[in-house]
Ligand SMILES: Cc1cc2nc3c(=O)[nH]c(=O)nc-3n(C[C@H](O)[C@H](O)[C@H](O)COP(=O)(O)OP(=O)(O)OC[C@H]3O[C@@H](n4cnc5c(N)ncnc54)[C@H](O)[C@@H]3O)c2cc1C
């Protein structure tokens with residue numbers, strides 16, 4: 001509970017309209033996109049200026065109130081569930097694009113700017129911001145940096161961390177701090193911008209970012225390759241890379257997902273195919289032509305039964321329509337969609353797929369798998385009904401098994417969705433005691449009262 | 461009802477629909493209201509979560525949930541974009557009825573829905589009186605738009621720039637029942653409240669189109685409101701009264717199509733009546749199903765059934781831009797036909813605005829209850845229209861026409877607001 005006078009103090013900083021403590025409003029900020037139990041905050045505040053944001057942080061620290069920063073609340077790991085109560089701090093009023101510098105190819109943006117809007121503004125200036133998480137239409141850049149979000153272009157263009165040049169933030173006492181710079185090179189002090197990437201709101205409250213921009217590729221070519229089974233598709237993935245072609249996108253769908261997409265979106269996929277790859281190469285037109293041809297040949301040599309190369313933008317769009325429809329098509333099959341994020345070295349995709357099939361059988365689960373084959377980042381998606389306690393218990397067990405399998409194959413707990421609440425219990429499994437302790441010490445130094453998103457990533 | 465257990469039980473029956481929301485938050489990117497307020501309870505995900513929590517007795521304050529549920533344009537942008545296929549607007553309509561039955565209808569709404577809309581005679585007489593006196597209260601502000609504002613009534617209506625009520629409502633033409641001509645088609649014409657009382661020119665244009673194409677018309681003037689405003693306020697009783705009154709007139713179905721000039725009315729017949737009319741008798745429900753199959757928007761009728769096609773614009777054609785009303789495009793999927801209808805007029809040159817299908821912010825009574833955010837949303841629409849440099853904006857929904865008129869008039873734009881059918885009718889001798 002927050003006292004009336006403390007609530008007044010927050011209202012004094014952000015205005016009455018931007019402080020919410022009604023029962024219904026608190027419930028509106030008790031969840032995010034992760035399938036986890038909701039927890040109520042005591043107060044929700046929505047600063048509309050950077051100064052106010054700093055003061056809110058200070059007020060929280062002075063009063064020992066936990067702070068959960070919330071961008072769009074689209075994270076899939078419970079990062080914005082205020083599991084210890086306290087204040088939910090909304091960033092969506094701080095959404096300005098402050099500068100897009102064409103000469104030096106960087107941009108300065110506030111934390112609440114929407115990813116897709118930012119990317120569009122950058123494109124309008126003839127430049128390119130590649131990270132494109134599937135949630136980009138809603139997600140904020142602050143959320144992207146805090147989760148180190150990736151997207152379909154990760155293989156060739158990298159993920160959010162590869163574009164963060166600088167981060168400005170409020171430390172837990174509300175002091176305004178700067179890190180990084182507008183220059184391509186910068187080795188001034190500790191590499192704090194990268195410390196902030198993936199920190200999920202546990203180290204500071206970030207306010208602005210300096211983001212790297214690049215020239216857009218001049219040409220691209222997309223194709224869809226159909227395979228009789230997962231093995232042939234994964235061998236093709238390895239072969240493409242081994243032949244020194246790095247497609248900008250290399251996406252995978254299993255038989256179950258193909259069936260679901262075809263059932264819902266009717267884009268003309270063969271439902272009897274074992275798996276398919278969606279591949280796009282981009283760059284200089286001559287290079288695109290050469291690489292597309294190479295990829296075509298490699299697909300054919302590795303058992304691809306049908307290959308469809310998009311001739312124009314409309315056909316290219318059709319290829320991507322199939323990929324975009326993957327999650328939606330699966331999500332429509334059952335009430336609850338548990339989207340996981342296990343990632344393995346790409347050569348281990350067939351082994352991971354085998355494990356997933358076994359897990360589906362062992363725990364009697366329906367799992368559709370699609371994902372970023374090029375970087376081994378799979379999204380096994382469990383379809384269930386969270387109201388069915390018995391079934392959901394099997395889901396939880398199945399999820400444990402999925403992560404164990406990924407780790408056994410030398411993989412990682414999260415390719416892009418972060419750890420949050422959902423996966424903090426597995427942290428030591430992937431790293432070890434000492435590494436978790438080291439992280440805890442850093443956190444304790446930055447946040448002595450442990451109020452910045454407590455319980456996330458590192459657990460209790 | 462006013463019985464907590466009853467409400468919980470009814471919300472429980474909605475649970476199957478609520479649980480389909482996977483909380484992905486993608487609806488934030490399309491919700492016009494959320495774009496202004498940034499509040500989770502203003503977007504579909506937040507409202508669905510609140511309903512679920514209320515249904516599971518995790519929230520005590522039903523009135524607070526109702527307030528948040530009521531703050532919604534019912535534009536359907538969220539449902540159209542939802543990856544999970546959550547039918548948010550259907551959920552909201554049902555939930556409003558359930559929660560309102562528990563919390564109670566506000567006295568003002570009771571007066572409007574029970575006292576006026578569902579007593580059409582009284583309603584029409586009152587408005588006739590209003591028409592006589594409106595000149596005394598208002599002063600004209602924009603001759604192209606035809607708007608005026610009212611100092612005297614401003615405590616009630618704020619600084620809205622209003623269109624005047626028609627001197628004579630469309631119904632003053634009297635009942636029509638003509639035989640099919642060369643088209644071989646006969647239609648029922650459901651003109652809807654706003655066309656009857658304000659945009660009579662739209663009704664007249666439609667009758668002209670029917671005449672030109674030899675379409676037989678059945679137009680009973682005792683028809684009443686389609687019921688969506690009552691339903692949106694959670695007043696199930698008024699809704700069912702209105703449906704029954706209309707079924708008496710249209711329930712026999714001795715026509716090929718029932719045509720309306722309003723996306724909301726068409727989607728009411730097509731979608732909302734079958735969805736919501738569960739308290740009605742089986743015979744009435746059969747009639748509703750029949751009407752659902754016959755309901756058609758006027759633009760779709762002209763393009764798809766009358767086979768009107770596009771022509772080349774003349775060299776001195778006027779620039780017209782198109783607003784796609786939510787119910788027309790997102791609920792009925794009618795947008796291409798609107799373009800066909802406009803392009804059938806050689807004196808028009810269609811220029812698309814950016815975000816033609818972004819909601820204008822009217823949302824029926826949303827505009828009355830939340831005028832300031834309604835205006836903020838509307839101003840963006842106004843800016844998109846103005847940016848095209850068009851002289852005319854066409855919108856196939858009378859409510860959008862009112863809202864856009866208010867916005868354009870307040871900005872001092874000299875842009876005419878027309879229903880597409882009016883512009884098509886201009887080409888007919
Ligand atoms: C349909 C769907 C598709 C998705 N696809 C992808 C994908 O392809 N790739 C991917 O990587 N992720 C994906 N995600 C996950 C998610 O969208 C991303 O993690 C995204 O970056 C979250 O952004 P957000 O603005 O919603 O952040 P939120 O969910 O609001 O917050 C995420 C975390 O960041 C912290 N945070 C936010 N702002 C700040 C700040 N200013 N300072 C400190 N901490 C802050 C929060 O406290 C929280 O811990 C997807 C999610 C959905 C629902």
Ligand code: SF4
Pocket residue numbers: 480481482483484485486487488504505508538541542543544545546548
């Ligand atoms: S887009 Fe659909 S599934 Fe996602 S949060 Fe909104 S209503 Fe729920």
Ligand code: SF4
Pocket residue numbers: 490491492493494502503504532533534535536537538539548549
């Ligand atoms: S119906 Fe419109 S206003 Fe209401 S929640 Fe959906 S998108 Fe937002």
